[in-house]
Amino acid sequence: MSNSGKSYQQVDPVGGYSARPVTILGCAGVVIYAIVETVIGWAGVSMPAVAFIALAATVLAAVGVVYWSSPLRAPFPRFGFATIVLLAVAAMSLDAMASWNGAVLPPGEWGPVVFGLTMVEISPYRPPRALAFATTFGGVIAGVIAVTHPATQLSDSPTIVTFIATVIPLISLGFGSAAYASALRRSSGWLQPESDLAAHAAIEELRENTMRSVQLDRAGILNRTVVPFFTEVLRRDSLSRADAAEARVISASIRALMIADVDRSWLDDLIDQIARAREDGSLPGSEVVQDSERLAAGMSKEQRIVTRVLLVALLGQPGFDPDGFAILLARKGASCRVKITAKLDKDESIQRSGLAPYFAVLRIVFGDLQVAFQSPTLTLRFSYDHR
Amino acid sequence: MSFGHSQRVGLQMLNRALSRFSHVVGYCCIGGAILDVVGYQGAAPGAVIWPIFFPLLLTFAVLAMLDRWRTTAWSIAFLAVGGVSAYLLAVTLLSQVDGLQANALPISLVKVALLLVSGSGFRPRTSIFWTFAGYVVGEVASWLAAIQENAPKPLDEVALETLLGLLLVLTTIALTRGARSRVSPELARAALDEELSALRYRIELRAASLMHDTVLDHLDALAADPSSTLQPELKRRIENDLEILIGEEWLSDPSPEVDAQVKPDWRRSAMLGAIKEARDLSLQVEVTGDLAAVGRLSRERDVALGLAVKQCLVNVLRHAQVERAEVVIIGSADDVSVMVIDSGRGFSEDLVGADRLGIRQSVRHRIEAVGGDVQLWSTPGRGTSIMIRVPAPFVLDGVAVTSE
Numbered sequence: 199m200s201n202s203g204k205s206y207q208q209v210d211p212v213g214g215y216s217a218r219p220v221t222i223l224g225c226a227g228v229v230i231y232a233i234v235e236t237v238i239g240w241a242g243v244s245m246p247a248v249a250f251i252a253l254a255a256t257v258l259a260a261v262g263v264v265y266w267s268s269p270l271r272a273p274f275p276r277f278g279f280a281t282i283v284l285l286a287v288a289a290m291s292l293d294a295m296a297s298w299n300g301a302v303l304p305p306g307e308w309g310p311v312v313f314g315l316t317m318v319e320i321s322p323y324r325p326p327r328a329l330a331f332a333t334t335f336g337g338v339i340a341g342v343i344a345v346t347h348p349a350t351q352l353s354d355s356p357t358i359v360t361f362i363a364t365v366i367p368l369i370s371l372g373f374g375s376a377a378y379a380s381a382l383r384r385s386s387g388w389l390q391p392e393s394d395l396a397a398h399a400a401i402e403e404l405r406e407n408t409m410r411s412v413q414l415d416r417a418g419i420l421n422r423t424v425v426p427f428f429t430e431v432l433r434r435d436s437l438s439r440a441d442a443a444e445a446r447v448i449s450a451s452i453r454a455l456m457i458a459d460v461d462r463s464w465l466d467d468l469i470d471q472i473a474r475a476r477e478d479g480s481l482p483g484s485e486v487v488q489d490s491e492r493l494a495a496g497m498s499k500e501q502r503i504v505t506r507v508l509l510v511a512l513l514g515q516p517g518f519d520p521d522g523f524a525i526l527l528a529r530k531g532a533s534c535r536v537k538i539t540a541k542l543d544k545d546e547s548i549q550r551s552g553l554a555p556y557f558a559v560l561r562i563v564f565g566d567l568q569v570a571f572q573s574p575t576l577t578l579r580f581s582y583d584h585r
Numbered sequence: 586m587s588f589g590h591s592q593r594v595g596l597q598m599l600n601r602a603l604s605r606f607s608h609v610v611g612y613c614c615i616g617g618a619i620l621d622v623v624g625y626q627g628a629a630p631g632a633v634i635w636p637i638f639f640p641l642l643l644t645f646a647v648l649a650m651l652d653r654w655r656t657t658a659w660s661i662a663f664l665a666v667g668g669v670s671a672y673l674l675a676v677t678l679l680s681q682v683d684g685l686q687a688n689a690l691p692i693s694l695v696k697v698a699l700l701l702v703s704g705s706g707f708r709p710r711t712s713i714f715w716t717f718a719g720y721v722v723g724e725v726a727s728w729l730a731a732i733q734e735n736a737p738k739p740l741d742e743v744a745l746e747t748l749l750g751l752l753l754v755l756t757t758i759a760l761t762r763g764a765r766s767r768v769s770p771e772l773a774r775a776a777l778d779e780e781l782s783a784l785r786y787r788i789e790l791r792a793a794s795l796m797h798d799t800v801l802d803h804l805d806a807l808a809a810d811p812s813s814t815l816q817p818e819l820k821r822r823i824e825n826d827l828e829i830l831i832g833e834e835w836l837s838d839p840s841p842e843v844d845a846q847v848k849p850d851w852r853r854s855a856m857l858g859a860i861k862e863a864r865d866l867s868l869q870v871e872v873t874g875d876l877a878a879v880g881r882l883s884r885e886r887d888v889a890l891g892l893a894v895k896q897c898l899v900n901v902l903r904h905a906q907v908e909r910a911e912v913v914i915i916g917s918a919d920d921v922s923v924m925v926i927d928s929g930r931g932f933s934e935d936l937v938g939a940d941r942l943g944i945r946q947s948v949r950h951r952i953e954a955v956g957g958d959v960q961l962w963s964t965p966g967r968g969t970s971i972m973i974r975v976p977a978p979f980v981l982d983g984v985a986v987t988s989e
Contacts, residue, residue, distance in 0.1 A: 212772060213598065220754060227753065231746075318606075354684065358624035362617050363690045370613030374606040381605035385598035404781055412788045416796065424800050428827050431807065435815055442808045449804035456793055464782055495953075499779060507775035559772065 314371025855891020878916025905929025
């Protein structure tokens with residue numbers, strides 16, 4: 199999918215995650231606003247039951263936003279968005295209906311504002327086009343309500359003024375949200391090449407060091423046995439049985455080293471690297487990785503990066519118990535299933551909140567991520583297509 | 586997907602987006618106020634409301650300027666022009682339309698635009714100051730108009746609710762930057778580590794493949810040589826390879842970006858070099874197919890393909906017990922495939938010992954490292970076919986053209 203069809207959450211999962219506190223606060227604010235407005239305007243309510251249902255629809259929409267914006271459910275599903283839009287439209291319509299026989303003009307209702315604010319809350323999680331479409335839909339409904347509401351007919355204000363006053367809060371907040379989502383996504387795209395350039399420059403700097411390090415490793419192996427042996431054979435220009443036997447011994451020792459290397463994956467290297475970097479003897483080594491078919495090699499670059507960042511964070515969690523740590527990769531059809539288990543001797547809520555940003559990022563890359571915490575064991579399951 | 590924006594960059598993105606949100610809401614509010622004025626004028630043709638269009642249109646224009654250039658000067662200009670417009674609008678409506686109060690919606694809309702737009706594009710703390718400034722200017726404008734027209738001045742709920750909502754959002758943003766600041770650097774670090782890991786893997790793979798093709802090859806030849814003198818051809822190759830291995834350039838990792846631009850002449854490609862070497866070792870190699878397609882390969886892929894084909898031909902010489910092999914080259918829009926076929930004794934890949942690294946290391950891993958893949962068909966007694974596929978998109982004026 200091109201970036202134009204993606205939400206900010208999909209383009210920048212960390213940004214999407216960090217927007218969530220504002221979303222939760224916004225949802226609470228919307229519900230409080232609807233309740234307060236209902237109480238203030240209670241005198242104009244002619245159908246109390248309908249007013250309560252309108253409030254219930256608002257609460258449900260807010261709960262839906264909080265539920266589907268969770269990092270564990272990312273990316274925000276289309277079905278969830280459609281449900282929330284329909285609930286917001288229902289709340290707006292029912293709110294107007296509750297005072298249908300009263301004297302309250304539609305601009306005095308809270309429905310359009312709640313609809314617009316709901317779009318604001320969802321803006322980091324859905325593509326701008328979807329927000330603009332939902333706003334147009336909501337705007338049409340609000341417009342119809344404004345024009346057909348009996349209070350509009352009885353009012354001294356021109357109908358167009360009532361119409362605009364009803365629709366403007368909804369469309370300004372809705373289209374503002376679409377513009378907000380679009381700007382966030384575009385900024386993310388513009389800044390990416392800069393990040394890439396910085397990373398590229400750092401890699402160029404380290405390229406020489408990496409080559410030198412590999413060179414030294416290999417030169418150490420060769421200089422100990424192979425170079426002296428070849429030099430001697432070439433100098434003598436003859437072969438003996440002892441030479442043939444020595445050639446076999448050297449060959450076997452080099453093969454043994456190469457075989458040990460050849461079946462190691464980036465995941466093995468990563469786990470060993472973390473243990474080395476932390477200088478913590480209790481941390482596990484690559485023996486915890488069970489990947490007999492070398493499936494780790496089939497992960498894309500993006501998948502490797504998010505798996506890497508999760509594992510670094512997991513092994514650094516307070517209360518991480520090396521004994522319960524395992525990574526299992528198994529093939530199922532054309533996909534590979536990954537299961538990571540870790541024992542974490544801390545309260546579940548602490549672990550969840552500490553790891554939540556990582557789950558958010560992981561969930562965007564591995565859409566089927568499942569997180570289960572059965573104290574003290576955290577289990578993560580996800581899969582990817584094997585390339 | 587982006588990995589690891591810094592906190593500063595994240596804040597810039599957020600400011601830019603909030604600014605965009607505020608400006609669009611501002612356009613809608615001022616546009617709504619203009620349409621409201623149209624409505625009132627239409628309902629009372631005798632009233633003189635229309636002159637207010639001009640300050641409102643001017644406010645709209647200054648907003649467009651501010652949208653284009655987010656500077657303090659334009660923010661001050663917007664505050665000034667918007668404040669005057671709010672005052673004139675309030676005076677006009679209060680004097681020309683019966684029953685309106687100073688908190689009428691068109692006036693509120695301009696005030697909302699003032700408090701939203703003024704603070705846009707600044708850091709959260711500065712933004713809060715500008716937002717307050719916008720609110721105060723709007724309130725003072727409508728308050729002065731109410732005094733002038735001797736009209737009641739009830740509380741403007743819309744403007745106050747917008748102010749409180751905006752302050753809440755800005756405060757929350759300021760307080761919740763921690764999540765990004767913690768994870769972003771870690772993601773950036775992981776992305777860099779992944780690049781380095783891939784780089785190291787490429788270099789180690791090259792080292793391992795080269796070690797297999799040279800050192801192990803020669804050691805095996807020496808171990809199996811029954812004669813007491815060193816064969817001249819073997820001696821020449823050992824001398825040659827020893828020189829390379831002692832030198833420091835054998836692991837140099839050409840930059841893939843630069844490398845992709847350097848297309849080899851297929852007549853001097855590493856693959857044809859490998860075929861020539863095999864012929865020198867007395868293997869008859871018949872080459873057919875689209876030879877020119879090899880010229881589309883990047884240098885890195887050309888070298889990897891050449892070394893892989895060489896290993897296949899060495900295997901034919903050493904294990905197939907035939908003196909003839911066929912190399913077929915097939916060029917498609919996206920890749921180049923090379924098939925090495927022999928009618929020798931064949932083998933079962935499952936039965937090949939774990940210590941035999943030729944196909945695994947020198948062919949399969951080497952080709953996978955440059956984005957290709959390898960397929961092998963072999964039946965004991967009926968020969969072996971190895972298909973090596975390497976990506977090689979057509980390039981027109983520097984733009985890759987794929988079959989999609």
